[in-house]
Amino acid sequence: MAANRVTPVGDTQDPFAAPGSWFGTRWLVRWVKEHWLWPLLALAAFVRFYDLTAAAIWGDEGSSLLLARYSLSEIWKHAAFDVHPPLYFMLLHGWIELFGDGIFAIRCLSALAGIAAVGMGIWLVDRLATRRAAFVAGLLLALLPTAVRYSQEVRMYALLGLLLIAASVALVYWIRRPQRHRYLVVYTLLMSAALYTHYFAVLAALCHWLYLIVIRVQRGYRFRHIQRWSWWLANLAIVALYLPWLPNLLDLMQHMEQLKAGGDVGWEPAVTLSSLPSMIWSWLIQDDGESLPMLVFVALPMALLALAVVAVMRDLSVSRGSVLLALYTGLPLLLVFVVSFISPVFIERYLTAYALGLPMLAAMAVDRLYSRARLFALAVLVSLIGVELVGLSNNANVDSNDQLDRVVNYVNQHFLPGDRIITSDMLWYLSYVYYDRTGAQIRLYTPPTADGQTTRPNEYGFGTLVNRNVYLDSLAELQGQGRVWLIGTFDGPEEFSPLPATWQPSAEIHAGGIKARLFTPKPRAD
Structure with missing residues (x-):
């Protein structure tokens, strides 16, 4: 077979030379x-x-x-x-x-x-x-x-x-x-x-x-x-x-x-x-x-x-x-x-x-x-x-100080027992849970559409990775349960609107296209 090959100009070797033992010692020594x-x-x-x-x-x-x-x-x-x-x-x-x-x-x-x-x-x-x-x-x-x-x-x-x-x-x-x-x-x-x-x-x-x-x-x-x-x-x-x-x-x-x-x-x-x-x-x-x-x-x-x-x-x-x-x-x-x-x-x-x-x-x-x-x-x-x-x-144009992990680390450092953490999007959820060190259950906000249709993922795709108890359909469920961290984007429409009237903003941080906001219950009027 090798005799039928026409060697190109400048070719210094025959690519069909006998390969020897492919995974053997001869091949390893050669390379x-x-x-x-x-x-x-x-x-x-x-x-x-x-x-x-x-x-x-x-x-x-x-x-x-x-x-x-x-x-x-x-x-x-x-x-x-x-x-x-x-x-x-x-x-x-x-x-x-x-x-x-x-x-x-x-x-x-x-x-x-x-x-x-x-x-x-x-x-x-x-x-x-x-x-x-x-x-x-x-x-x-x-x-x-x-x-x-x-x-x-x-x-x-x-x-x-x-x-x-x-x-x-x-x-x-x-x-x-x-x-x-x-x-x-x-x-x-x-x-x-x-x-x-x-x-x-x-x-x-x-x-x-x-x-x-x-x-x-x-x-x-x-x-x-x-x-x-x-x-x-x-x-x-x-x-x-x-x-x-x-x-x-x-x-x-x-x-x-x-x-x-x-x-x-x-x-x-x-x-x-x-x-x-x-x-x-x-x-x-x-x-x-x-x-x-x-x-x-x-x-x-x-x-x-x-x-x-x-x-x-x-x-x-x-x-x-x-x-x-x-x-x-x-x-x-x-x-x-x-x-x-x-x-x-x-x-x-x-x-x-x-x-x-x-x-x-x-x-x-x-x-x-x-x-x-x-x-x-x-x-x-x-x-x-x-x-x-x-x-x-x-x-290589990556600013390590402007990444999602900076936001999550801030929440990790300021988290108190009993705090709730809610993400607005499946992709944020999947990223967030890797960096989370609070031990809390991270939840995914899935409000129904205007006509009452659910926005929860089905069991296919990313939905197969998330238990049903992760989903949260209404922020009203969290009223009276203490502090709440909302994790979402900061350059688009408000994903969590409307917020419960009993909440007030207490702290926030943003980096990597994501923002964490801490809400605490408003003091009761005397």
């Missing part, structure tokens, strides 16, 4: 000796651990922590009513058992997964192209702002990226040595784990199938892997491993309207044609870019598209590895964009795992440009790094 690899991983670690605890836990992270408090069997049960599968929450449960629930400890799980994903990306490009391309990919992956951001959150997105890139590596190794079924076993386990981590993992499976079709029908050397019984058996095994969760997924799909009613899905604004380039800008600078001049707004996505074309068109290898990366990056982006015209799900964090393909694809293009136009290739690389540094700067 330990790769001194260029460690600075890249150190850079990835630095940007992910920098200011790791600066931002307060927000609502989605709080939901992860609430779910992780349950036993493994209860996590399975409650995740069945949530919008995400259970694997990440189970891992977080075990992680907390080992390292505690301090904010640094719990965010380390994602940070380490993000760093490992950079290593996997380097490994993948090293198999598909040259060592130079692998180095550039590692540099761009280490600095990718969307990957850094979600490597600093107590959510599943960094883990998903790691699993999908690792599965792609296993696929590439199997294509090289299809007789070695252990690569497909690894692929099966990784893809199954990815599907138990996030439902959008199915898009990666689709990309892998399409890639095998492309290399089957391409001109010249044709790979017949998609016709192999082992490939079909591996995918059947993935389905079989997913069957225990399938009834939960089907039930969840039947109750999507309840999820929408609870605000857990469908809250994203409707997409427009500008949403697609905005997503690219969000991946790279953590800003939708829509305030930029139109020419600039369109130029960057078009430039990246041109790089993708260069990577694919100048790929002379028989495996056409650039096609794999192009599909992995572009297909999920386009599919989710189109689907979002029907049901808005075009959300950055859902696609961050696929954004990892963008630096790898760009690295392959830069590598191929370097062979013929070195100065231009270096200018492209410097420009990409500059854009990513802007995004990292935006990520």
